[in-house]
Amino acid sequence: MTTATTKLKAARGHHAGWLVKLTVLLIVAVWTIPSLGLLTNSFRTSVDSSTTGWWTSLINPVSTEWTLANYNRVLTSGGLFDALINSLIVTIPSTIIPITLAAFAAFGFAWLKFRGRSLLFGLMVGLIVVPLQLALVPMLQIYQSAGLTGSFLGIWLAHTGFGLPLAVFLLYNFISQLPKDIFESAYIDGASPFTAFTRLVLPLSVPALASFAILQFLWVWNDFLVSLVFLGTSSNVAVLTIELASIVGSRGEAFHLLTAAAFVSMVIPLIVFLALQRYFVRGLLAGSVKG
Amino acid sequence: MVEAIGSVRPPSPGLKILRALLVVGAVMATLWLGLGVLRDPNVFSGLGPTASKLGQALLALTLGVGGIWALFYAGNVIVESLPGRATAFLRPYLFVLPAVVVVGVYLVYPTVGTVVESFSDVPEGADPLTNYRAAFSNADVLQAIRNNLIWLLVAPAVSVGIGLAFAALVDRIRREAVAKAFVFLPLAVSFVGASVIWRFMYAWKPAGQPQIGVLNAIWVSAGGVLVDLGILAEVEPVAWLQVIPWNTLALIAIMVWLQVGLAMVILSAAIKGVPPELTEAARIDGASELQSFFRITVPSIRGSILTVYTTIAIAVLKIFDIIFVTTGGNFDTSVVAVRMYQEMFRFRNFGQATTMAVILLIAVLPIMLINIRNLRRQGIGA
Numbered sequence: 001m002t003t004a005t006t007k008l009k010a011a012r013g014h015h016a017g018w019l020v021k022l023t024v025l026l027i028v029a030v031w032t033i034p035s036l037g038l039l040t041n042s043f044r045t046s047v048d049s050s051t052t053g054w055w056t057s058l059i060n061p062v063s064t065e066w067t068l069a070n071y072n073r074v075l076t077s078g079g080l081f082d083a084l085i086n087s088l089i090v091t092i093p094s095t096i097i098p099i100t101l102a103a104f105a106a107f108g109f110a111w112l113k114f115r116g117r118s119l120l121f122g123l124m125v126g127l128i129v130v131p132l133q134l135a136l137v138p139m140l141q142i143y144q145s146a147g148l149t150g151s152f153l154g155i156w157l158a159h160t161g162f163g164l165p166l167a168v169f170l171l172y173n174f175i176s177q178l179p180k181d182i183f184e185s186a187y188i189d190g191a192s193p194f195t196a197f198t199r200l201v202l203p204l205s206v207p208a209l210a211s212f213a214i215l216q217f218l219w220v221w222n223d224f225l226v227s228l229v230f231l232g233t234s235s236n237v238a239v240l241t242i243e244l245a246s247i248v249g250s251r252g253e254a255f256h257l258l259t260a261a262a263f264v265s266m267v268i269p270l271i272v273f274l275a276l277q278r279y280f281v282r283g284l285l286a287g288s289v290k291g
Numbered sequence: 292m293v294e295a296i297g298s299v300r301p302p303s304p305g306l307k308i309l310r311a312l313l314v315v316g317a318v319m320a321t322l323w324l325g326l327g328v329l330r331d332p333n334v335f336s337g338l339g340p341t342a343s344k345l346g347q348a349l350l351a352l353t354l355g356v357g358g359i360w361a362l363f364y365a366g367n368v369i370v371e372s373l374p375g376r377a378t379a380f381l382r383p384y385l386f387v388l389p390a391v392v393v394v395g396v397y398l399v400y401p402t403v404g405t406v407v408e409s410f411s412d413v414p415e416g417a418d419p420l421t422n423y424r425a426a427f428s429n430a431d432v433l434q435a436i437r438n439n440l441i442w443l444l445v446a447p448a449v450s451v452g453i454g455l456a457f458a459a460l461v462d463r464i465r466r467e468a469v470a471k472a473f474v475f476l477p478l479a480v481s482f483v484g485a486s487v488i489w490r491f492m493y494a495w496k497p498a499g500q501p502q503i504g505v506l507n508a509i510w511v512s513a514g515g516v517l518v519d520l521g522i523l524a525e526v527e528p529v530a531w532l533q534v535i536p537w538n539t540l541a542l543i544a545i546m547v548w549l550q551v552g553l554a555m556v557i558l559s560a561a562i563k564g565v566p567p568e569l570t571e572a573a574r575i576d577g578a579s580e581l582q583s584f585f586r587i588t589v590p591s592i593r594g595s596i597l598t599v600y601t602t603i604a605i606a607v608l609k610i611f612d613i614i615f616v617t618t619g620g621n622f623d624t625s626v627v628a629v630r631m632y633q634e635m636f637r638f639r640n641f642g643q644a645t646t647m648a649v650i651l652l653i654a655v656l657p658i659m660l661i662n663i664r665n666l667r668r669q670g671i672g673a
Contacts, residue, residue: 020460020463020464021464023456023460024457024460024461024464024470027453027456027457027474028470028473028474031473031474031476031477031548031551032473033492033505034488034489034491034492034505034548035476035477035480035488037488037491037492037505038487038488038491041491049503050503051500051501051503052501052503053501053502053503053504053505053508054503055505055508081341081344082344085344085345085347085348088348088352089347089348089351089352092352092355092356093351093352093354093355093356093359094355096355096356096359097355097356097359100359100360100363101359101389101390101393102390104363104385104386104387104389104390105386105387105389105390105391107386108383108384108385108386108387109387112382112383112386112387113383114383114384114387117383117387120387120391122663122666122667123391123394123399124390124391124394125662125663125666126659126662126663127394127398127399128662129605129655129658129659129662130398130402130652130655130659131605131608131609131628131648131651131652131655132609133609133628133631133647133648133651134398134401134402134405134648134649134651134652135397135398135401135402135405136401136405136631136635136644136648137401137404137405137408137635137641137644137645137648138400138401138404138405138408139397139401140635141641151329151330152329152351152355153326153329153355156355157393157397158397160393160397161393161394161396161397161398162397162398164390164393164394164397165394165398168390192367192371193382193386194367194371194382194385197386218478218479221481222480222481222482222483222484223481224481224482224483224611224612224615224616225611225612225628225632228632229632229635241481241483241484241612244483244484244487245483245615245616248486248487248490248616252490255491255494255503258487258490258491259487259491261487262484262487262488265481265483265484266479266480266481266484269479269480269481270476270479272479273476273478273479274479277475280478281556281560284553284556284557285556285557285560
């Protein structure tokens, strides 16, 4: 918070009374305590975790026995490490492929003339809100007969298909606003639209590409249903959310392990989120209606 | 940069076509071989488990990320190698068609297929409405629809309400960015992760034992005070996720915890966009702060409120993960999407599963039409 904004707030006559401060504090507390409990408990012993509340360790941090054993256990003896790698294998191409397809399509819709343009674009926008449940039964039938269930290729394409309409819409909004002159001078110099796209449009669209990349990255990393239906639960392909849900099923009361496993599943999205928050907010503001 | 692009002299037509075929052949062969290798989980098993997994990851990433670019490059080489008029005609489709085809395969075809299957996947000679009759006379399905309606009534309104209140209040305090970050953070958490976090919040231990869940700890100690005062006879810890009908509200709380950040970010940006002169004028005219908020600020950001509300409403309609992971749909908490999953994988009844999906489609149809209409009004894509 800069002093300039603080002054502006004072000038607007916004003096926060104690009631305002108290309400803000209360909401912040309610929104923080659940995560704080998870993080704290993941470093406690199994005995402490099952016999005392996690807050007792925060009240007496010195006499508490803190441990990394839970992380050691979930990462070495369970399938969580493999699941972490699988999540990376699934998420990175599932982010890059739709962005690539969408950037090409957005450029085509914005700057090239062809028959069926407004119809196809209207279709894309209409599909943004279609719940992916509509795709499950027919796609599962296709996947089973094509042998695509449980394959990384299958899950990449599924996430690509479900993410594309929003990606095309967001990138179209950005790319269609680029100045016309830059294309014209490139064409006069003999560049093809393909070259103009790769050398001019893509570099200029980095902010929009980054915004969508974060939305899609978080969406795919945190997805459960698409992975459950198309990728499955076998250990060479299962992603983190699937593995975490299966630990809930098998060790549902072992909260020392559950909390550690849950935190492992959250580390990477939290890092991405905190590092690129600016782009994330921009993406949210640009288009927040997705099916 | 542009001059350098223009200065390349085009090769002769025959050479161009030959080169195009070679490029396409090489790309296809590489992808096909690479994907074949990827399907065998034991390819790198000689390296030991960790290195094998990392090797597999590296191959997968190279194929997935490189493959899509190689395909576009090959497509462009083909299009550019054709005679001039064919190139001009086909070029836009090189850009647009890959996305259109993928969306056609993954969304349009299955959506139509789902609607058709919900009518056609019935016993031989039976009425096409059989699935719908069965659905609407099944108490479990009706329960699921009723729960979806409760979710729809409570979750978006509460999320928007808290998000709006927080956005408005935090606008006046000094450490605004810090306070917002705390409420914002759950947006990065998966529904499964949030379910684990809240299962721990709701954890239950028998009476007499120390409670390890925050809610029961508060409940039991607050109740204990009332017992000491003689107001209550006794206090029992509550299994929050099993007590019907309050367990559905306990699950909705998880969703609200996740979504308030979204509402807060969008509404906070909208509130900052309201010109201060407007609210100041109202204050000078004698309106109280609350009046100026509800009569000036809220109407000015109506569009943003509606956007947030619909976004959360759509997310709530297809809610699945939270219920599947916490209660599995037991204790009367099932919703349409969970019911659909059970029809697919537990009962193997695809006719009923598609019927559940069509119910969801009907629910989002109005939003879909409004989006397309707004688009036409803005003249985009026309």
